[in-house]
Amino acid sequence: MTTRTWTSVGKTVAVVALLTFTLFPVYFMLSTALNGQNGSGTDSLVPSDFTLDNFSRAFTEDHFGRYMLNSAIVTVATVVVSGALAMLGAVAIARFRFRFRSTMLVLILIVQMLPAEALVIPLFLQMKDWRMLNSLLGLILVYIAFSLPFAIWNLQGFVAAVPRELEEAAYLDGCGWWRMFRSVLLPLVVPGLVATSAFSFVMAWEEFTFALTFLSKDDRLTVGVGLQRFFGAHVNDWGGLMAASTMVTIPVVVVFVLAQRRLGAGLVSGAVK
Amino acid sequence: MRESKTRPWLLLAGPLLVIAGLLLYPIVRVTTLSFQRYNLREVISGSPVFIGWDNYKQVFTGAPGLPGSYLWRTILPNTVVFAALAVILTIVLGTLVALLLQSVGPRVRALVIGAALIAWALPAVTGTYVWVWIFDPDNGVALHFLQSIGILGQEGHNWFTDRYSFYAIALLNVVHHSYPFVAITIFAGLLTVPTELHEAAKIDGASAWRRFWSITVPLMRPVFAVVTILSTIWDFKVFAQIYLMPGGDGSNPEVFNLGVWSYVSSINQTKYGLGSAIAVLLTVVLLLITLVYLRLLFREEDTA
Numbered sequence: 001m002t003t004r005t006w007t008s009v010g011k012t013v014a015v016v017a018l019l020t021f022t023l024f025p026v027y028f029m030l031s032t033a034l035n036g037q038n039g040s041g042t043d044s045l046v047p048s049d050f051t052l053d054n055f056s057r058a059f060t061e062d063h064f065g066r067y068m069l070n071s072a073i074v075t076v077a078t079v080v081v082s083g084a085l086a087m088l089g090a091v092a093i094a095r096f097r098f099r100f101r102s103t104m105l106v107l108i109l110i111v112q113m114l115p116a117e118a119l120v121i122p123l124f125l126q127m128k129d130w131r132m133l134n135s136l137l138g139l140i141l142v143y144i145a146f147s148l149p150f151a152i153w154n155l156q157g158f159v160a161a162v163p164r165e166l167e168e169a170a171y172l173d174g175c176g177w178w179r180m181f182r183s184v185l186l187p188l189v190v191p192g193l194v195a196t197s198a199f200s201f202v203m204a205w206e207e208f209t210f211a212l213t214f215l216s217k218d219d220r221l222t223v224g225v226g227l228q229r230f231f232g233a234h235v236n237d238w239g240g241l242m243a244a245s246t247m248v249t250i251p252v253v254v255v256f257v258l259a260q261r262r263l264g265a266g267l268v269s270g271a272v273k
Numbered sequence: 274m275r276e277s278k279t280r281p282w283l284l285l286a287g288p289l290l291v292i293a294g295l296l297l298y299p300i301v302r303v304t305t306l307s308f309q310r311y312n313l314r315e316v317i318s319g320s321p322v323f324i325g326w327d328n329y330k331q332v333f334t335g336a337p338g339l340p341g342s343y344l345w346r347t348i349l350p351n352t353v354v355f356a357a358l359a360v361i362l363t364i365v366l367g368t369l370v371a372l373l374l375q376s377v378g379p380r381v382r383a384l385v386i387g388a389a390l391i392a393w394a395l396p397a398v399t400g401t402y403v404w405v406w407i408f409d410p411d412n413g414v415a416l417h418f419l420q421s422i423g424i425l426g427q428e429g430h431n432w433f434t435d436r437y438s439f440y441a442i443a444l445l446n447v448v449h450h451s452y453p454f455v456a457i458t459i460f461a462g463l464l465t466v467p468t469e470l471h472e473a474a475k476i477d478g479a480s481a482w483r484r485f486w487s488i489t490v491p492l493m494r495p496v497f498a499v500v501t502i503l504s505t506i507w508d509f510k511v512f513a514q515i516y517l518m519p520g521g522d523g524s525n526p527e528v529f530n531l532g533v534w535s536y537v538s539s540i541n542q543t544k545y546g547l548g549s550a551i552a553v554l555l556t557v558v559l560l561l562i563t564l565v566y567l568r569l570l571f572r573e574e575d576t577a
Contacts, residue, residue: 018373025395092281108292109563114300117512117536122303148292149296205396224396224398249399252394256391
């Protein structure tokens, strides 16, 4: 009896400690964002002056609305184009046996690990030559490329899981390949597309390195770099920064909760088939 | 089944074009740059100068303004030791959380998974700002807490100037952000371990500790291998988490890691050749880790 009590006490302590460590930064971000007076961290711990002023200030004085819009444009374009391209690539790899197929697979796994810090130097010089710094299109192109290898790798596991018999049934019914792709394969791979899009979404929404390097004009910034504008020369606007951080975090949490069940699926199972 | 020889290549044409133009060509260019002098003067004149291994010599034996042992004493410990500690802490915490998830009721489990998802979703950039705010040397909550219980005096303390406390905070940040993925993945793996094995071992009198090492670990080896190697790759190239901490953006060379050093040298100081050499070094290290990962994946494939 006593051992069992001690075990359950131990478990409770572990759960409480874990939840504190996990949620404290999130709580502290929210409580600072909602507090009118953030003279010191202790003031922000429990909001005494409950207000939404920090949010409205972030949007009116600090152009944060503009940054959110820029990030939304970049993210949607990246998710759509990289999802479409990844779908084509995933079907090629999962459904066809061709020469260099395993070479393709290894290539995709290798380019996936390339660090942004190595790519940013040549891409910065390239974009400068093309006069595409401060252009959202330039950033979108880079994000599509950056998210593509993982998207293909993740999606091809889902494509491979669709039974071939369904495809063959479509052919017997007289469908051409393209018709079969649209009416059979595509609808069945939607869950995989959701998971893949979630990863591309998060990458493009919060990307920092390329945005920091490519964007310098105030009206072109995305949220990842726009947050830096809250650091003044003398005083840091912690309330505004945390309000803006909250706005950056909310879409990601929504996407994670929606895609939750599928996030790990492609990564662990069916990685190489 | 009708298979044409051209169709896979038609499908791959778009993706391959993007990968070749925006990932492979830049890697070739950064390698070329690493053998050139390409500073502001060369950028303006448009003609880089080939200088052989000079940039690499600077990386290994000291660039102007930096001590000769900079790579060995500062950069490599900040990169390798940090990554090793972050990976170990992430895997240990992730495993403990997965085991905890297995032993609690469904409600607590949903609560813990929900909290972990939120920590996972907290963007690296905003998460870093929150940790910087917590440890702010002027008004931070950590400072006030330590002063109120008497550990710190009125003079306060700036954790960001000292390399070890700087990286201790970075470690908190990175582990907080990356343990949820590991915990959720390992928990999913634990569900596949047959309960009969544990029950049989229990009857034979094996302790929980013994059962973990003799049953869970061997069966879960592939899952542990995948999360360990992915974490290693991610923790080797942490950038925003360092760059956004005070001093990490270039003012305090004591706290750079490989990625930050490469970025500051090239983009901030316009020494593109030197920065490229550092970037190539980082890429080669990551490539070696990836090759281990690939061998592992394909070996699992063969035995499966």
